[in-house]
Amino acid sequence: MKITFPHLGNVYIAGKAFLEELGQEVIPPPRCSKKTLEIGTKYSPETMCLPFKINIGNYIESIEKGADTILITGSCGPCRFGYYSVLEQSILDDLGYDVEFIVFDPIYEGVKKLKNNICRALNVKSYRELIRAGNFGWKLIKKSDYLTHLSNEKRAYAVNSYLVDNIMESYYREVENTVGGKNMLKLMNEVENSLKAVKIDKNKKPIKIGIIGEIYTIIEPFVNLEIEKKLGHMGVIVEKSLTPTRWVEHHVSNFPFGSKEENEKYRLAKPYIPTLVGGHGRETVGSAIYYSKKGFDGVIQLLPLNCMPEIVAKSILPTIQKDYDIPVMTLVLDEMTGEAGYMTRLEAFVDLLERKREEKKNEKFLYGY
Amino acid sequence: MxxxxxxxxxxxxxxxxxxxxxxxxxxxxxxxxxxxxxxxxxxxxxxxxxxxxxxxxxxxxxxxxxxxxxxxxxxxxxxxxxxxxxxAVSALDFMPDIKTIIEIGGQDSKIIIIRDGIVVDFAMNTVCAAGTGSFLDRQAFRLGVGIEQFGKLALKSDNPVRIAGRCAVFAESDMIHKQQLGHNQEDIIWGLCQALVRNYLNNVGKGKEILGPIAFQGGVAANEGIKRAFEDTLKQEVFIPKDFDVMxxxxxxxxxxxxxxxxxxxxxxxxxxxxIDYKVRGMECNDCANLCEVIEIQEGNNILARYGDKCGKWTNSIKDSSKLA
Structure with a gap:
């Protein structure tokens, strides 16, 4: 059994090491590239959401490298994600690929099925072994998120922000040649040290932006045109409302109660959107308020073209903008998104936030001349 | 001096x-x-x-x-x-109490909301280029009218034809259809101006609070028909700076x-x-599947900059170059 899974930002780093700890052979897909998107777009329904297209591209690239089993989580909310696994399997079948899908559906879809799937995918001999590997995997997820977070922060403060890119780039290259959890952890520690050694300018007072919106678009840098990197080089600190760590905290570690932060977001969103609308629509609204309360300068909503839950959230955000006096910008992404227009919007938004901050400081501001 | x-x-x-x-x-x-x-x-x-x-x-x-x-x-x-x-900077120089800027250029259109001299919100067209300069250019050409005459003709009409302005392609085919029905040119042009203003307000201006004074700039501001359509729809005067085309x-x-x-x-x-002689050289980097198109600019014999790579390998390979990636 050669396992693969779709890309979701840095999750593959922890996922690969975790499965290898359990003695499985893992073939992670090559990092998302234009080719991935091309393959995915070719074989997916045209009006399907962008994450789906990337998934298909990932699978086919992995299968070409020898993978025969695909792991993916399921869902049963009103978002299309719930049908991903079914549709994806039938597309791959039509293309003549003989692969097995193992879907981890939420626990209320049946405990036994989930348990069986876990045992099959993870090659579990005993629960003790599973818990040990699980804890180890959890540690790796937190660590890889921490590295992403650290690199984002460093970029905003660094004297030369491009050094951070070099470190991260070589880290991603090394990951592909690293086998097993222990080696991965060692690599991560090295990267952490070199990131910490990057010279910073402590006098900088970076603008802070919260990235909110659809989970896949927030986490996968290829899809959001590396928004963290772009903003980082403009000297902006970026915090993502959804990360693999936050997701696990909410859905796994604190099951069935949910994490404190996410519950807080539900509470904040309640006056505007009292119920689940699928995907992370409710969280998007809650996060916008959450960041405004935490003193962020602005938020950017990422929306993959025709994502229903985010469209619902988008229509509520102007009200949040007014009620909480926090600038909100929505960026729509799909395979047609042009990079130049994207940059212009980001730059203008950062300008807007800087002026707003100065205005607050000086009470009035006359555009500097 | x-x-x-x-x-x-x-x-x-x-x-x-x-x-x-x-x-x-x-x-x-x-x-x-x-x-x-x-x-x-x-x-x-x-x-x-x-x-x-x-x-x-x-x-x-x-x-x-x-x-x-x-x-x-x-x-x-x-x-x-x-x-x-x-x-925003130039509009504020033109009129310090400006509250809304409508800017329509060759290929994009924007709305900029200003309060107390500060940009508080903005939007750009995302999916449709209807109403921008190049679209109007094409339609003027199709109607056999000089783009300079376009706006003046619109003002002559008092019976606009309703044209579907939701999308540039449909607007064009709808316009052809109305031509075939025999409507006169002024009415079609005036109808087109109104359709484009509707499209702009629905796409770009959606959800924005458009308060006066409003400035209208960008190349399309030369078109009196569009200006009138904005004034009719927004029910207030739209100001056009003297140098609207170079704001x-x-x-x-x-x-x-x-x-x-x-x-x-x-x-x-x-x-x-x-x-000085400038040369631009493009190349495709084949080191990974992204196949980035890297661009190199030469000034005389020096390499001025390289950009276009996702990973930064080329951008960072020359010292002191401007970072554009």
Whole structure:
């Protein structure tokens, strides 16, 4: 059994090491590239959401490298994600690929099925072994998120922000040649040290932006045109409302109660959107308020073209903008998104936030001349 | 000797150059067609500056527009700014109490919301180019009318034809359909202007609070039909600055002036760069599946910059280059 899974930002780093700890052979897909998107777009329904297209591209690239089993989580909310696994399997079948899908559906879809799937995918001999590997995997997820977070922060403060890119780039290259959890952890520690050694300018007072919106678009840098990197080089600190760590905290570690932060977001969103609308629509609204309360300068909503839950959230955000006096910008992404227009919007938004901050400081501001 | 500042807006359709004096007056302006050759047009523009104004003392330079990075590199600009900020700056100079800016250029349209002299919100067209300059150009051509006559003709009509303006392609086919039905030209043109304004307000202006005073700038502001359609729909006067077509360049010129005042020196390379040979070389990097198109700009024999790579390998390979990735 050669396992693969779709890309979701840095999750593959922890996922690969975790499965290898359990003695499985893992073939992670090559990092998302234009080719991935091309393959995915070719074989997916045209009006399907962008994450789906990337998934298909990932699978086919992995299968070409020898993978025969695909792991993916399921869902049963009103978002299309719930049908991903079914549709994806039938597309791959039509293309003549003989692969097995193992879907981890939420626990209320049946405990036994989930348990069986876990045992099959993870090659579990005993629960003790599973818990040990699980804890180890959890540690790796937190660590890889921490590295992403650290690199984002460093970029905003660094004297030369491009050094951070070099470190991260070589880290991603090394990951592909690293086998097993222990080696991965060692690599991560090295990267952490070199990131910490990057010279910073402590006098900088970076603008802070919260990235909110659809989970896949927030986490996968290829899809959001590396928004963290772009903003980082403009000297902006970026915090993502959804990360693999936050997701696990909410859905796994604190099951069935949910994490404190996410519950807080539900509470904040309640006056505007009292119920689940699928995907992370409710969280998007809650996060916008959450960041405004935490003193962020602005938020950017990422929306993959025709994502229903985010469209619902988008229509509520102007009200949040007014009620909480926090600038909100929505960026729509799909395979047609042009990079130049994207940059212009980001730059203008950062300008807007800087002026707003100065205005607050000086009470009035006359555009500097 | 008098001090001058230069603002350059390298857009998809036109390249605008303005020269400002110390009092923010526009001393000279030039509207050139970019024609997909930004570097050549830039050099040509600088040649004209020298020819018409002589070797004036330019104290600061700013660039904006979609070609801002490239132009900034070649000129040694003091400021490289996005169009939105630049339009806001110049509109505020034109009318300090401005609250809304409508800007429609060659290929994009924007709305900028300003309160108390600060940009608080903005939007750009995302999915549809209906109503922008190049679309109007094409339709004028199809109707056999000069683009300069387009707006005037619209004003002659008092019985507009309703045209579906949801999307540029449909607007075009609907317009052809109305032509075939025998409607007269003025009515079609006036109907088209109204459709485009509807499209703009629904797409770009959606959810924005449009308060007066409103400024209308960008090349399309020359079209009186569109201006009238905006005034009819918004039920208030729309102000068009005298130099509506070069407002982006004016804005970045003003920003360059402020920046030079701050840092006390300019990085402008001088007007004689129109004699230097610039070469642009594109190559596809095959080191990974992204197949980035890396662009290298040569100034004489030196490599000025490389950009276009996702990973930064090429960008970082030359020291002290401007980082554009």
């Amino acid at each position: 008098k001090n001058f500042y230069m603002g350059i807006d390298v857009g998809s359709v036109s390249t605008n150059i303005v020269i400002l004096d110390e009092e923010n007056n526009i001393v000279w302006k030039k509207y050139l067609r970019t024609q997909g050759k930004p570097i050549d047009i830039l050099k040509e523009g600088l040649k004209e500056v020298r020819k018409e104004l002589g070797d004036i003392d330019i104290k600061g330079v700013g660039t904006t527009g979609s070609g801002r990075q490239l132009a900034g590199l070649i000129l040694g600009a003091d400021v490289v700014k996005n169009e939105i900020t630049c339009h 982006g360049a004016v804005g970045v010129g003003l920003l360059a002036k402020a920046e030079v005042k701050r840092k006390k020196t300019t990085s402008f390379k001088g007007l004689n760069i129109s004699n």
